[in-house]
Amino acid sequence: MTGAGQVMVASQVAKTYGSGDGAVNALRGVSAAFVRGEFTAIMGPSGSGKSTFMHCLAGLDVVTSGTIRVGETDLTQLSRTRLTELRRDRMGFVFQSFNLLPMLTAEENIRLTGRLAGRDVEPGWFDTIVDALGLRGRLSHRPSEMSGGQQQRVAVARALLTRPEVLFADEPTGNLDSNSSAEVLSFLRAAVDDYQQTVVMVTHDPAAAAYADRVLFLADGMIVDELAGPTIDAVHARMRKIEG
Numbered sequence: 001m002t003g004a005g006q007v008m009v010a011s012q013v014a015k016t017y018g019s020g021d022g023a024v025n026a027l028r029g030v031s032a033a034f035v036r037g038e039f040t041a042i043m044g045p046s047g048s049g050k051s052t053f054m055h056c057l058a059g060l061d062v063v064t065s066g067t068i069r070v071g072e073t074d075l076t077q078l079s080r081t082r083l084t085e086l087r088r089d090r091m092g093f094v095f096q097s098f099n100l101l102p103m104l105t106a107e108e109n110i111r112l113t114g115r116l117a118g119r120d121v122e123p124g125w126f127d128t129i130v131d132a133l134g135l136r137g138r139l140s141h142r143p144s145e146m147s148g149g150q151q152q153r154v155a156v157a158r159a160l161l162t163r164p165e166v167l168f169a170d171e172p173t174g175n176l177d178s179n180s181s182a183e184v185l186s187f188l189r190a191a192v193d194d195y196q197q198t199v200v201m202v203t204h205d206p207a208a209a210a211y212a213d214r215v216l217f218l219a220d221g222m223i224v225d226e227l228a229g230p231t232i233d234a235v236h237a238r239m240r241k242i243e244g
Contacts, residue, residue, distance in 0.1 A: 005035040007165045007198050008057065013066035015052055015221075026052040028221040029066070034166065037196035039189060041209040043235070044218035045243050051170065053218065054202045058091060058168045059083045070165060088117050092159030092167040096174040098151040100143040100158075106150075107139040110157045121161055129157045133187055149180025156187060160197065167191070169201040173208055185211045206235035217242055 015027040026049045034040055044050040055061035057068055059075045068075050070090055075083060092113075093099075100109045110130070114121045130136055133153040143151050152172060159167050169188065173181035189211045191197040201212065209215050210232045217225040219242050227238055 005037075006033050007036050007071065008034040008200075009067075009069045010053075010057060011067045011069075013053070013056055013068060014064045015049075015056055015061065016064045026221055027056065027063075030218070030221070030223055032216060032223065034198055034200060036198055037192055038214070039192045039199045039212040040201070041212035041215045041230070042200065042202045042218065043204065043206075043209055043215055043239065045239075048218040049221040050202050050218045052221075054168060054170060054200065057166075057200065058093070059087055088113070089119075089162070090165045092162070092164035094152070094155050094159050094167065094169040094172045096171040098143070098148070098155050098175075100151055100154060102143050105140050105142055106135060106146065106154045109143070109154055110135075110139075110161055113158055114161050117162060119162060122163070125163070126161065129160050132190065133157050134183075147180070148176050149183060152176060152180065152184050153187070156184060156191075160191060160195075163195075163197075166198045166200060169199060171202060171204070173203070173205065181205075181208065206230075206232045206239065209235045 010030060010032050013027055013030045017024045017026060030053055042050045042054060052061060056063050063076050070086065073086065075086060078086060104112065130139065133156060135153055135157060138146055138150055172184055176184065185208055188199050192199055203209055210230050212230060213228070215227045215230045215235060216223050217238055224242060225238055227234060
């Protein structure tokens with residue numbers, strides 16, 4: 001059972017790749033809760049398990065053991081079809097590589113998730129997010145006609161269109177310059193503050209993590225530290241400690 005305000009709870013999640021002497025324990029009993037209207041960053045050294053943890057949370061990878069609940073639904077027990085439906089209906093995704101369809105305009109890309117889910121978008125919500133992200137003048141443009149920052153803002157708008165219970169952002173600023181990164185991160189922050197969106201972001205960048213409400217630090221497949229109210233300097237210090 002999830003507690004008040006909790007939208008996702010991971011309990012003792014383990015993920016092992018391979019078997020026998022060649023087995024790799026990517027996650028070793030990781031537990032964490034994510035509440036409505038909170039921005040969580042996940043950090044750790046290369047090979048720490050941070051991306052694996054996000055992929056398991058999002059149902060993109062199958063856990064070896066443990067449970068992951070979205071509301072009252074344990075996604076680790078779902079069939080492939082039901083899991084696809086859950087991701088479509090209750091989750092949003094922003095990736096480093098934008099993942100826009102090149103033949104569609106910005107508006108068509110944004111509306112795509114709603115159309116695939118067969119859901120009507122709340123009146124006015126499309127306009128709200130388009131204007132907040134400064135995309136009004138780009139709606140008829142295709143991805144090849146937009147900068148990287150504009151493409152990622154389209155991806156954020158697409159992820160938010162159906163008001164997902166959790167928005168996952170996997171290194172969302174990895175392909176952006178500093179100005180575009182700040183724009184995207186500022187909007188993710190605003191989505192949390194203004195619309196009570198829950199955001200879970202994997203990043204290697206302390207400056208990006210400083211936009212979050214808290215940072216979970218992974219090492220060797222385990223959560224080894226947590227930092228509330230992160231600053232760039234505090235995140236740097238924790239990472240130096242973890243990396244030894």
